[in-house]
Amino acid sequence: MTRRQRTLLLAFVALIVVAVLAFWLLRKPAEPAPPAGATPAGAKGAPPARPALTVSVARPEQSELNVTLAANGNVAAWQEAIVGSESNGLRLAEVRVNVGDVVKKGQVLAVFSPETVNADVAQARASLAEAKATAADAAGNAARARTLAQTGALSQQQINQYQTTEQTAKARVEAAEAVLAAQQVRGRNTRVLAPDDGVISARTATVGSVVAAGTELFKLIRQGRLEWRAEVTSAELGRIAVGTPATVQSASGAQVQGTVRSIAPTVDPQTRNALVYVDIPNVLQNTGIKAGMFANGEFQLGRSNALTVPQAAIVPRDGFNHLLLLQPDNRVSQLKVETGRRVGERVEILTKLPADAQVVVQGAGFLNDGDLVRVNSVSPGAGKP
Known part of the structure; x- marks a missing residue:
């Protein structure tokens, strides 16, 4: 091999080495130099992780809550009196009340035309006078x-x-007096009177109509009282007694306070429910509650102690309720809990909690299990209900 060939071969090898070196340097990224005074990652004294959120926490409280029993049922009149006609074949001359009017016992509701009855009364008086004259003549003869x-x-x-003629005449006088008394009763029956205090709930009386005896003219809610007929299961029936207070709420949201008047002595064999009758007084003042409505309500059975937390601390996830408990290292742990009664801004927790538990209130919905937090404030919780 000549000198020139060896030079070319060495130059070609050197070019290949330079190309490989350049490829390796370009492929590996350069690591930035750490700032002055910084400690490499993984070394002792590394800075703590940053908190995910600043939160406020509260401690669970022992509160005294009402013990209630929920039920549903219909609202009906306590007693509904039917006011009818006692006169037969008379024309209705005047109607003085309408639906919704408040009436007093003995108040005139309607008046029938009295002309026919007045004529019959006059005839009965004349017959009585004639009988008395005959009786007087017979008594003189005897x-x-x-x-x-x-x-x-x-x-x-x-x-x-x-x-005998004298005694017969006396009997005719008594008969004539009885006829007169009957006609006078008919005369009084031309005025339809309210049988009790109450509110007119229905009216079928029409001026000018001729009605038969016994025809319904009005319906009256006696004493203006309604009642809620709540359906209670046989298992819960023993918790309710006469005099138990109850809160009734209609579909419109109107609420009224009532009291248990009586409990049905039997249970429906089909539904296994019994009716509990709750008095609702002052029907005119309770404008949101009407007879015929369907309403729900609660019976107030007393009070009991309960462990409660602020409602904002409850986090619903995956169909369950959770609390986020603050740990000593300022991380949170998620705990699935069972909730009970709700009063105002407090919710009863039925699941047992640690004695020193602190629950996250503000910001609880934005945290996950194990997140690091910064505690802004620790409060005892909202005031007792």
Whole structure:
């Protein structure tokens, strides 16, 4: 091999080495130089991780909450009186009340035309006067006959006839008085009166109509009282007693306070529910509660102690409720809990919590299990309900 060939071969080898070296340098990224005073990662004294969020925490509280029993049922009139006509074949001349009017016992609701009855009363009075005149004449004849009985001027048979005529006349007077009294009752029945205090709930009376005796003219909610007929299961029935307070709420959101008046003595064999009757007084003041409505409500059974947390601390996830508990290292742990009663901004926790538990309140919904947090404030929680 000549000198020139060896030179070319060495130059070609050197070119290949330079190309390989350049490729290796370009492929490996250069690591930035750490700043002055910084400690390499993984070395002792590394800076702590940054908190994910600044939160506030609170401690669970022991609160006294109401013990309630929820139920559903219909609202109905306590008693609904049907006011009908006692007169037969008379024309209705005047109707003085309408649906919703408040009436007092004995108040005139409607008036029938009295002309026919007045004529019958007058005729009965005339018949009574005639009977009394006849009775007076018969009594005089019988008295004279008894005077002559000792003289023998009249036979005993004639005397007995006079006495019988006297008694018959007296009986006719009594019959005429009874007829007059009946006609006078008919006259009083031309005025339809309220049987009790209450509120008119229905009216079928129409001026000018001729109605038969017993025809319904009005319906009256007696004393303006409604009742909630709550359906309670047989298993819960023993927790309710007469006098238990209850809160009734209609579909419109109107609420009214009532009291248990009575409990049905039997249970429906189909539904296994019993009716509990709750008095709702002052129907006019409770404008949001009407007869015929469907309503739900709660029976107030007393009070009991409960462990509660602020409602903002409850985090619903995956169909369950969770609390985020603050750990000593300022990380949070997620705990699935069972909730109970809710009063205001407090929620009862049925799951047992650690004695020194602190729950995240503000910002709980943005955290996950194991997140590091910065605690802004620790509060005892919202005030007791």
